Amino acid sequence: MNNINVLTIGGSRNIGYFSSKRLLDLGATVTFLLRKPNVFDDDEAIQEYVRSGKARLVQGDALVKEDVGRAWTAAKGDDDKPVDFLVFTVGQSCYFSFVPLFGSHAYRTAGGTPRFELTKGFVISPPNLVTRSLFNCLETLPTPRPNIIAISSSGLTRFGHEQLPFLLKPVYSYLLTVPHADKCGAEEVLAHCAGWEWKTEDSPGTEVLDEDWKASVDLPAPGTLKSVVVVRPALLTDGACRGDSWGPSSLSGGPYKVAEGDLAGRWTVSRQDVAHFVVEEVVKRWDEWKGKRVSIAY
8 A cells, every 4th residue: 555645634533543544554645634733743653654754744724625725735745646545534522421321431423622502412613514624625626536535424314313223312313413414414515426315304404504505616516426435433432443353354244344324223333443444444445335325333
């Protein structure tokens, strides 16, 4: 993977960080768009790659279209090498725990810093952080277009919500309504560009997507964005990576289950195992996964 060139949006922590670190360890060149590049000042592993030129840190905000454009340019490098992959993991971090059910683990949605409102659950400003950031990435796509891996969430659509374990449904319906509406917006934009079905009942509303968003002349035309994968993790944990102990592929009797569409009755998955799947399966076996929306859980 020495020749792979990657742009990571949302890579300062969590799935984006773990995926990028794996890619760097495999020899890829990774460019990070970071609001605060000093987030890696004390990270010697990343700093070593910065010194070698394999990791590039670009200061900017994915909510600013011009900053995303600069990130694409920086990712090409001085030799103008095409970007092979966009790893998009922007999200809203919401901290809460369910000690009686799950022990002492901390559960989070995985980007922005939210606040809690009694009537809405976790909210963030802007409420379309993920959707707007992804929109900027798609409106500034370079030529040739890179492969896109976007991290979403399970239980977003009405059908997906029906597949959740009973005790998780109120968590998703109350605590995570706002961040999940944002991810619904991002998925709707990708579905539009990829030519996938998206039901009107699952649209997040104008607080997330403007009424005329489809009129954007810079957005990929409907059905033309074929080289994209959406990954929908179950409720995320900070657990260890189980995938590394299962050889080259973790899908045959391995520690996590992956399926196209939605997985029924599944609870959690660790961020590190999602990153393991992103790199060891999706990136390495791109032709098998491209054009799919897949769920991952234990």
